[in-house]
Amino acid sequence: MSQDFYSFTLPKLEEYLESKGEKKFRASQLFKWVYGHRTLDPEKMTNLAKSFRDNLSEHLRFGLPPVIFEKISNDGTRKYLFDLGDNLSVESVLIPGSGGRLTLCVSSEVGCNLACKFCYTGKQKLKKRLTAGEIVGQYYQVLLKLPEDLKITNIVFMGMGEPLDNPQAVFDSIETLTSTHGFGLSRKKITVSTSGIVPMIPLITKSGTRLAVSLNGSNNEVRSEVMPINKRWPIEQLMEACQSYADETREKVTFEYVLLKGVTDSMDQARELYHLTKKIPCKINIIPFNEHPESGYFRPSEGTIHRFQNELIRLGAQVLRRKTMGRDIYAACGQLTTAQKKTS
Numbered sequence: 282m283s284q285d286f287y288s289f290t291l292p293k294l295e296e297y298l299e300s301k302g303e304k305k306f307r308a309s310q311l312f313k314w315v316y317g318h319r320t321l322d323p324e325k326m327t328n329l330a331k332s333f334r335d336n337l338s339e340h341l342r343f344g345l346p347p348v349i350f351e352k353i354s355n356d357g358t359r360k361y362l363f364d365l366g367d368n369l370s371v372e373s374v375l376i377p378g379s380g381g382r383l384t385l386c387v388s389s390e391v392g393c394n395l396a397c398k399f400c401y402t403g404k405q406k407l408k409k410r411l412t413a414g415e416i417v418g419q420y421y422q423v424l425l426k427l428p429e430d431l432k433i434t435n436i437v438f439m440g441m442g443e444p445l446d447n448p449q450a451v452f453d454s455i456e457t458l459t460s461t462h463g464f465g466l467s468r469k470k471i472t473v474s475t476s477g478i479v480p481m482i483p484l485i486t487k488s489g490t491r492l493a494v495s496l497n498g499s500n501n502e503v504r505s506e507v508m509p510i511n512k513r514w515p516i517e518q519l520m521e522a523c524q525s526y527a528d529e530t531r532e533k534v535t536f537e538y539v540l541l542k543g544v545t546d547s548m549d550q551a552r553e554l555y556h557l558t559k560k561i562p563c564k565i566n567i568i569p570f571n572e573h574p575e576s577g578y579f580r581p582s583e584g585t586i587h588r589f590q591n592e593l594i595r596l597g598a599q600v601l602r603r604k605t606m607g608r609d610i611y612a613a614c615g616q617l618t619t620a621q622k623k624t625s
């Protein structure tokens with residue numbers, strides 16, 4: 282049976298083609314055509330021997346995950362829904378930023394078993410861990426849809442799913458996205474976000490990408506309430522892993538902190554958050570909750586959000602309020618789902 286081309290890293294493709302009796306160098310030729318020249322039709326790969334091209338479809342498939350729909354928000358954010366077959370679909374969001382920044386937020390799973398209470402994706406049980414090809418495919422499809430003068434500058438693994446629950450596919454996809462034979466993106470422009478699977482955080486360190494941690498609680502009591510994973514790996518262990526990442530990479534950790542009215546937004550919690558993170562080189566992104574159906578949580582008032590942010594600034598934290606993008610098309614943080622009835 283033929284295999285999905287996009288799931289192979291270059292070394293894995295070399296090995297695979299050799300196992301089929303083909304020459305190893307064919308792998309880098311294919312990478313150059315597909316990723317370098319954006320040619321997906323083997324018939325157009327003119328420097329490949331005809332005999333190799335003729336057999337290619339027996340070994341490899343070059344189809345990308347089809348886009349079911351693309352929605353554009355009033356603020357320019359674009360959301361894409363991809364068909365993964367078997368009645369499964371997944372979303373990516375393209376977010377414009379200042380200075381020509383264009384960030385693609387990709388998904389790594391359909392549904393998610395970690396069940397963070399504020400997250401729409403977490404309401405669906407895990408249905409599928411994506412293949413590396415399905416992750417690379419999200420990037421490639423969006424790239425092909427963009428006008429030539431627009432460039433995706435950053436990738437964040439902050440869409441549906443917990444990336445460290447699907448590490449093989451995530452890090453293989455990063456290999457292809459960053460390989461000079463692949464898309465040649467900088468590892469520093471890729472951020473992998475985790476809800477706190479502590480033993481796997483060294484994989485992010487090793488990959489040379491940036492670490493973001495979905496923190497959302499300044500102590501174990503609150504964090505365990507909104508993120509059940511905290512019961513398994515409590516805050517102390519998480520902070521230790523973050524410190525190791527910062528020590529080894531000399532990079533800052535990004536802490537994401539969702540402000541939930543009456544749950545995570547008090548002044549005491551702002552101070553506790555500062556003391557929790559102050560020894561770790563980091564920046565804190567505060568994210569006012571984006572309400573979605575059945576969440577049971579609410580967004581704090583503007584006044585509370587300002588006071589919370591200002592307290593962190595006063596104490597000396599590097600803190601940014603994440604601008605809410607794509608809220609009108611359910612593309613904002615924590616709003617992603619494959620339940621199309623909610624989004625269309």
Ligand code: SF4
Nearest residue numbers: 393396397400403442
């Ligand atoms: S926030 Fe991330 S880890 Fe938590 S349920 Fe949602 S997708 Fe899963």
